[in-house]
Amino acid sequence: MSQEPSSVEALLARFRYRPDEDSGGLGELPTSTVEADREPGVDELQLLTFGVGRGEYAVALGMVTEILRARSLTEIPRARPPLLGVLNLRGIITPVYDPSLRLGLPSTVPPCAGPDCEHPPRPARILVVRTALGPAGLWVDRVRGVQRVRGGGLERPRGGPTGGVVGVLPTMEGSCSVVDPEWLLR
Amino acid sequence: MSAESQAVEVCAFWVGDAVYGIDVARVDEILPRVVPLPIDQAPAHVEGVVHVHGTAVPIVDLRRLLPVGSPPRTAKPKVILARIGRRRVGLRVDGMAGVRRYTLADIHPGGPVPGVLAVTADECRLLDLRGLLADRAAPPRVPL
Numbered sequence: 001m002s003q004e005p006s007s008v009e010a011l012l013a014r015f016r017y018r019p020d021e022d023s024g025g026l027g028e029l030p031t032s033t034v035e036a037d038r039e040p041g042v043d044e045l046q047l048l049t050f051g052v053g054r055g056e057y058a059v060a061l062g063m064v065t066e067i068l069r070a071r072s073l074t075e076i077p078r079a080r081p082p083l084l085g086v087l088n089l090r091g092i093i094t095p096v097y098d099p100s101l102r103l104g105l106p107s108t109v110p111p112c113a114g115p116d117c118e119h120p121p122r123p124a125r126i127l128v129v130r131t132a133l134g135p136a137g138l139w140v141d142r143v144r145g146v147q148r149v150r151g152g153g154l155e156r157p158r159g160g161p162t163g164g165v166v167g168v169l170p171t172m173e174g175s176c177s178v179v180d181p182e183w184l185l186r
Numbered sequence: 187m188s189a190e191s192q193a194v195e196v197c198a199f200w201v202g203d204a205v206y207g208i209d210v211a212r213v214d215e216i217l218p219r220v221v222p223l224p225i226d227q228a229p230a231h232v233e234g235v236v237h238v239h240g241t242a243v244p245i246v247d248l249r250r251l252l253p254v255g256s257p258p259r260t261a262k263p264k265v266i267l268a269r270i271g272r273r274r275v276g277l278r279v280d281g282m283a284g285v286r287r288y289t290l291a292d293i294h295p296g297g298p299v300p301g302v303l304a305v306t307a308d309e310c311r312l313l314d315l316r317g318l319l320a321d322r323a324a325p326p327r328v329p330l
Contacts, residue, residue, distance in 0.1 A: 011303045017211035021271040
């Protein structure tokens with residue numbers, strides 16, 4: 001069957017997705033806009049908040065490429081504590097680290113690699129972050145969500161050696177430390 | 187325009203006994219189990235809303251807008267979170283049929299059903315999603 005390619009192209013113009021296409025006439029549907037995709041404003045930051053042990057932390061959302069449900073890892077013989085094991089992430093070998101040591105907390109990660117590994121707890125996640133040496137995973141106990149903050153919404157970390165804690169974000173439940181993911185892996 | 191850019195990638199799914207497709211770029215997510223919250227005075231094809239990552243998304247049952255038959259027995263019902271412009275809707279479908287790639291030569295304009303723009307060589311009906319959902323008469327509001 002032969003037809004004018006231009007007519008097919010005209011039809012496909014209605015088929016293809018454009019972010020700026022007209023979405024009027026859907027009046028009866030309750031509104032749901034693609035809020036998460038809104039470009040962050042001038043001095044607006046997007047933070048991914050997560051929990052490790054009893055603490056709440058946040059990293060810049062741009063550093064995180066993926067959030068995985070925690071799964072059992074491949075054991076590395078004689079791996080030293082922050083390194084838990086490795087993960088085959090679509091063909092890329094990704095090391096997974098336990099951030100609790102760096103944060104000065106008791107480790108909450110169950111044995112997750114090797115023969116005596118346990119089933120990971122349900123809310124546990126692995127944050128895959130971009131680093132200079134390729135992707136790396138951070139085992140966290142739970143992921144809260146994304147929070148947008150204006151530059152002024154962050155407080156300076158209170159006293160003591162701050163290390164990789166960049167700022168403190170006041171939240172409803174208390175506060176949440178904004179950390180540098182590269183520091184957690186070091 | 188190169189042949190590469192003229193190809194379309196289609197997210198294909200079953201509704202009844204036919205395969206339909208929407209642009210892959212529209213698809214945000216595919217949810218396995220969704221129990222929408224019914225909304226009062228919604229059009230018949232809107233099942234209700236669900237909360238997805240903090241926003242309320244209306245769920246549209248495509249089986250009430252397109253002809254139905256029995257889907258293949260292996261099909262697992264899903265909800266496709268799709269975008270129309272800056273808006274988002276959930277489409278309830280009978281099952282997924284994968285991502286397919288078509289060139290312009292595979293696409294034949296005209297569809298057997300309203301809302302279908304074109305049919306591909308392997309009988310995938312390409313939907314005009316906005317045309318299908320827009321401007322449907324809302325049921326008359328009952329004055330309070």
